[in-house]
Amino acid sequence: MTATHGAPGPTRRERYEARARRRGSAIALGSTVAVLLALVVLIPLAPGWEAVKKSFFNAEIFARTFPGLLQAFLLDVAIFAWCAPIIAIWALVIALARDVRSPALYPLRLFAVIYTDIFRGIPVILIVYLIGFGIPGLGLQRPWNSPYIWGSLALILTYSAYVAEIYRSGIESVHASQRAAALSLGLSRADMMRFVVLPQAIRRVVPANMNMLIALQKDVALLSFIGPVEVLRQAGVYKSLLANFTPYVVAAIIFLCVTIPATRYADYLIAKQNRARS
Amino acid sequence: MAKLELRGVQKRFRGADVLRGLDLSVDNGDMVCLIGASGSGKSTLLRCINLLDPIDDGEIRLDGQDISAPELDPQPVRQRIGLVFQSFNLFPHMTAEENVMLAPRRIKRQGREALRPEIAALFARFGLDDRMGHYPDQLSGGQQQRVAIIRALAMRPEIMLFDEITSALDPELVGEVLDVLRQLKSEGMTMVMATHEMSFAREVADKVCFLSDGHILEQGPPAQLFERPEHARTAAFLRAVL
Numbered sequence: 001m002t003a004t005h006g007a008p009g010p011t012r013r014e015r016y017e018a019r020a021r022r023r024g025s026a027i028a029l030g031s032t033v034a035v036l037l038a039l040v041v042l043i044p045l046a047p048g049w050e051a052v053k054k055s056f057f058n059a060e061i062f063a064r065t066f067p068g069l070l071q072a073f074l075l076d077v078a079i080f081a082w083c084a085p086i087i088a089i090w091a092l093v094i095a096l097a098r099d100v101r102s103p104a105l106y107p108l109r110l111f112a113v114i115y116t117d118i119f120r121g122i123p124v125i126l127i128v129y130l131i132g133f134g135i136p137g138l139g140l141q142r143p144w145n146s147p148y149i150w151g152s153l154a155l156i157l158t159y160s161a162y163v164a165e166i167y168r169s170g171i172e173s174v175h176a177s178q179r180a181a182a183l184s185l186g187l188s189r190a191d192m193m194r195f196v197v198l199p200q201a202i203r204r205v206v207p208a209n210m211n212m213l214i215a216l217q218k219d220v221a222l223l224s225f226i227g228p229v230e231v232l233r234q235a236g237v238y239k240s241l242l243a244n245f246t247p248y249v250v251a252a253i254i255f256l257c258v259t260i261p262a263t264r265y266a267d268y269l270i271a272k273q274n275r276a277r278s
Numbered sequence: 279m280a281k282l283e284l285r286g287v288q289k290r291f292r293g294a295d296v297l298r299g300l301d302l303s304v305d306n307g308d309m310v311c312l313i314g315a316s317g318s319g320k321s322t323l324l325r326c327i328n329l330l331d332p333i334d335d336g337e338i339r340l341d342g343q344d345i346s347a348p349e350l351d352p353q354p355v356r357q358r359i360g361l362v363f364q365s366f367n368l369f370p371h372m373t374a375e376e377n378v379m380l381a382p383r384r385i386k387r388q389g390r391e392a393l394r395p396e397i398a399a400l401f402a403r404f405g406l407d408d409r410m411g412h413y414p415d416q417l418s419g420g421q422q423q424r425v426a427i428i429r430a431l432a433m434r435p436e437i438m439l440f441d442e443i444t445s446a447l448d449p450e451l452v453g454e455v456l457d458v459l460r461q462l463k464s465e466g467m468t469m470v471m472a473t474h475e476m477s478f479a480r481e482v483a484d485k486v487c488f489l490s491d492g493h494i495l496e497q498g499p500p501a502q503l504f505e506r507p508e509h510a511r512t513a514a515f516l517r518a519v520l
Contacts, residue, residue: 181367181426184328185381185433186357195380199371 054244061246065238069247072234073254076220079148079230083155083220084213090156091163096193098168112164119161125222128154132226147227155223159216166208170201207273210266214259221255231255279342281306281468282327282437286336287346289322289492296322298492299336304437304470304485309463311479311500312472314489315515320472321364323489324439327470328361340437357385360430360438364445366422368414374401374425375410378432385433400428404458420451427458438462440471476520480504488512 010018043049097112119127131154136145143149174197182192224233231251238247282304289297296319304310312320325331327338329345329352338346345355368377378397382388401407404424414422423443430438440459444452456478462469463482473479479486480500487497488507496503496512504520507513 177363177365177367178369180325180330181363181369183352184330184356184359184361184363185429186353186355186385187381188353188384191384195384196369200369203371 056245056249058244058246061238061242061244062250065235065242065247066250068238069231069234069250069254072229073231073251075228075230076217079152079155079220079223079228080217083152083159084216086156087159087163087212087216088209091160092167094160094164095167095171098164099171099193101189116161116164119158120165122158124155124158124219125225127158128222128226130154131157132223147223151223151226151228155216155219159212159219163209163212166205166212167201169208170205171197173204174200204273207266207270210262210269214262214266217258217262218255280304280339281308281341282470283339283342284327284336285339287323287326287333287338288335289319289326289331289333291322295492297326297333300489300493302487302494302497304468306468307466308484309459309469309471309482310485310487311483312470312487312489313474313476313479313515318489319492320489321441324361324441324470324472327439328359329355330361357381357433358436360433360435362423362426362430362438362440362443364442366414366419366426366446368422368426368429370414373411373413374406374417374428377414377425378429381429381433397432400431404428404461418451419447420454423447423451423455424458427455437468437470440469440473442472442474444473444475474519476504476516488515490515 046052094112094115097108098116100106100109128151132147132150135150135153136147171193178196178200179192182196183189187195221230221232224230224236229237231254235247235251239245280303282302284300284302287297287300287302288295300319300323302310302323312323314320322331326333326346332348333346336346337344340355340358344350368374369380372380375397378400379390379393382393382397383390398407398410401410404427406421406424406428409417409421409425414425417425427438427443444455447455452475456475459469459471459478460482471479471483483500485497486500486503487494488503488509488511489495490511496507496509503512504516507516
């Protein structure tokens, strides 16, 4: 933006805003440094600091357990990687089942309603226990008694209920005039859904689904309660072995390395969508 | 026999009577303009003819066939009747060409390549052949509305309905859309149009109908209706808009 007349160079408004920005940055920097200094100085003054430092922030144990924990985290990533696409598809089936109109398919609709009610209403950890211990308890043979299968199923069933509701909100957000336009051309309801409504609905809920993915990535750790030696369980093993809590801190840092960039990306998508809408 | 015949059509929305026993007859190749105040039922009438809104009573006949029977599947009927909306309603995630191709592809089960020559010819006919690959938000309002008209024409409808298709346009874009209608008229398309473009109605329409309180209060050739309205209400409306 340059001034269209008068001398070249920044306008009066631009000079004022540059000054205000510089002043704002300086204040933000100053206050951040002050807070950090206070934390660094004050926390070590606490009477238990030396003990906490030894059992939670032990550099030597950090270095020793990090490779093993990173290795264990790959299992979390693998479980996440096979659950996420199945959730995306199963949730869509549930979302569409709630919208069927044919009386003959009413049971399907009823099933979808009951399904979402049940799986949104029970804590994930309870579902993991009930399915993870319950189904192998039927006396299934290898490999069908694997906690990987049933733990993953528990996550898939729970998350699909939430993601189905997200899809539904997306479907409902597509304006009625889009449906009218599709129907006026003589398209069937199924084609209207598939070609006109769903492509727009799914695009709109990408940011919301990103948040579900991040939550799923964290909740994979819940499977540690039924057996799989993923990062949380591995950290527990190290803790017992070394009588030190640092492995838990390592595990937390490993999670953050994945979830913070993912969260930022989701925020970016939401901001982009808001800009497009305005 | 009239191409389109409405008899005693009634439509209620949440207890409010929008259409109260409306009669209308449209001959083959005619352009019929519906005029009247906002809320007089023009849009509802067009949506009812396209079977988007089911009528409560009366009947709608297309080539003598009762298309308003409640037990009838509306889908094949809609394929014979094109409808263009005030706000274009193009599908924003598809290019202009994909917008136009969707219905023929799905309904006539033809491939993109088989359809392309015919679709390209349609775009060329209305001067939009260089816009086929554009998305709706890359087009001006006038261009979007012309694509919407092409989309309806691609199903080769027997009759076209237009619902105030220039009302959402900037004034300088109205002309290009009305030119499309003139062209369709010269090609013999049967059309029903709800409009506020009185000078266009006067120029092109074979018949103008004044809607008031859910029925047609007065109808006739434009010269007669505009110059010598019989009803005081028609005269008052025309004085207000002209």
